[in-house]
Amino acid sequence: MEMTKVRVEIVVIRGGTALVGPTLRPLEDAVLIIEDGLIAELGAASSVAIPEGAVIVDASGMTLVPGFIDAHVHIEFADPAEVLAGGVTTVRDLAWPPESIWPLAERSRDPGFEGPLIVAAGQMLTTEGGYPTRAGWAPEGTGLVVAAPEDAAAAVDAQADAGASVIKVGLNSAVGPTLDLETLRAIVDAANTRDLAVTGHVDNIEQLEKALDAGMTELAHMLLGGERIPDEGIERMVRAGMTVVPTLSILAGPELEAAVDNLARFRAAGGSVVYGTDLGNAGPRPGIDPTEVAAMTAAGMSLHDILVSATVDAGALLGLDGVGTLSEGMAADIVALGGAPLADPGDLTDVQMVWRRGRRAR
């Protein structure tokens, strides 16, 4: 049998400023070597030798950041290729029918997939007639009814067995009945048994208190209905180790103002915030979203904070070890942004080039 030597393509991105490691430390005139889908080497131009025959990409004047992670999307409303080209290299889908989302998530693991890596919650657990079973946007099967506490484990296991990275519950009292505390607690316990956290679509303070009583540790967006969470409530969320994925871009007017104020105080109290947009549903166009960035800025987050929330902290929340920072050995999920994204919000959303697992997508 004749052996053919497979030549592995090596890509070198050089000339830009890379924001390196979990602190996003700026490294000027960086050289980044991509091999086999990973960041093989990353250092200053003076210290890294460029391999012979490598494909060289000039990123002069640009800033290299980890690919964005959007922790709240409904990916099948969007074109995955457009999402990826917009600088988002990983997404977490928060509710879709299983027969469609799991095959798509599986396909997305292939580095050649024309879109971001997709992790998912599967179905949203809810009560009979509760959100999203009657929501106009949600195809049949997006929600799964958990009628009683004894049904919780089977419902959670169905998502976990399919590969869920989180369990989502619907607690929207404005549009229908909601899960009672006992059933919600049984869902959280079953999820924790499977090493999964529970995130929720939560509309008001009453539902938030129930979520905390049940042991939930994440909100899939800040409260929707415009209520001001009292400071004691904010402190309770922080003590419970809750993470908030704000998805502020779906709100407007007084609801947005209240959500920004709640987020500002949650953040000031030490609460953990991870970037998410509800892309595809009520959310914005594919890519890094200027509206979300502006609203997070209004809540007192610096551009550095926002970038950390969309990369380092989002990777940790999703439990994805190999993504979220530019470091040697990490996935080559890289976005080249124009100019100075930590100084100018316009630059933070100015996507020039994108690689996912070392494959150029833009």
Ligand SMILES: [Zn+2]
């Ligand atoms: Zn959503």
